[in-house]
Amino acid sequence: MDVSEAVDAAEGPRSGERPINAPSVVVGLILVMIGLHALRAWSGTSLAPFAATAQDLRQGEWAQLVTYQFAHGSWAHVMMNAAFVLAFGAPVARYFGEDARGMAVFLTYFLACGVLAAVGYGELVGALARLSNGQPANWAIVGASGAASGLMGGAIRLVEGQGRVGRLAGRTVVGASAGWIVINVLLGASGFTPGAGTAAVAWQAHIVGYFAGLLLIGAFGRLAGRAS
Numbered sequence: 001m002d003v004s005e006a007v008d009a010a011e012g013p014r015s016g017e018r019p020i021n022a023p024s025v026v027v028g029l030i031l032v033m034i035g036l037h038a039l040r041a042w043s044g045t046s047l048a049p050f051a052a053t054a055q056d057l058r059q060g061e062w063a064q065l066v067t068y069q070f071a072h073g074s075w076a077h078v079m080m081n082a083a084f085v086l087a088f089g090a091p092v093a094r095y096f097g098e099d100a101r102g103m104a105v106f107l108t109y110f111l112a113c114g115v116l117a118a119v120g121y122g123e124l125v126g127a128l129a130r131l132s133n134g135q136p137a138n139w140a141i142v143g144a145s146g147a148a149s150g151l152m153g154g155a156i157r158l159v160e161g162q163g164r165v166g167r168l169a170g171r172t173v174v175g176a177s178a179g180w181i182v183i184n185v186l187l188g189a190s191g192f193t194p195g196a197g198t199a200a201v202a203w204q205a206h207i208v209g210y211f212a213g214l215l216l217i218g219a220f221g222r223l224a225g226r227a228s
Helices: 003-011 024-043 054-059 064-070 075-096 100-133 145-160 171-190 203-223
Strands: none
Touching: 024 064, 024 075, 024 100, 054 100, 064 100, 075 100, 075 145, 075 203, 100 145, 100 203, 145 171, 145 203, 171 203
């Protein structure tokens, strides 16, 4: 499903479209993601200072919940997340509006989904560790996939509502949500994700981020001045 095209069709044609048919805030976000990865790769800087970890959450160090979203392990990793942001971020950014207020809301929404994805991942992994061996889990997470999954959740609500925020119980939302859960559980069970190489995939963060975006799109739309 091409989510951007579906939302465009619901909103009607636009005149004077740019060659790259994406809002400037989405293009800018992608350039920042790629630029930061290029800088880190060129300088040989370790991922460790930017990753969100179990220790960070236990010690209340919240900055890494933002920095981890812009830290990627490889070019394949950052480019895959950039493609997701482009595909699903464009309709969400258009919904919020392409003025300064809309762009600020979009970026806040993106970061919020990423923060909730990491926290949810930590809680799920920690609960499983306590059930299995009674010990707290040690984990680390990097990449924008949780936040990008949040954009996907928001875009699915817009497709359901044909450019507005659709019902949570709508057919498109239910079908896409079930499919996203199944895909990520299968990826987690198989250990294979295109572009991830040999790195473990935080598939739970994808699911949490998706549902964060799914549930928060309406509230953030009101912050942007949109009437759902």
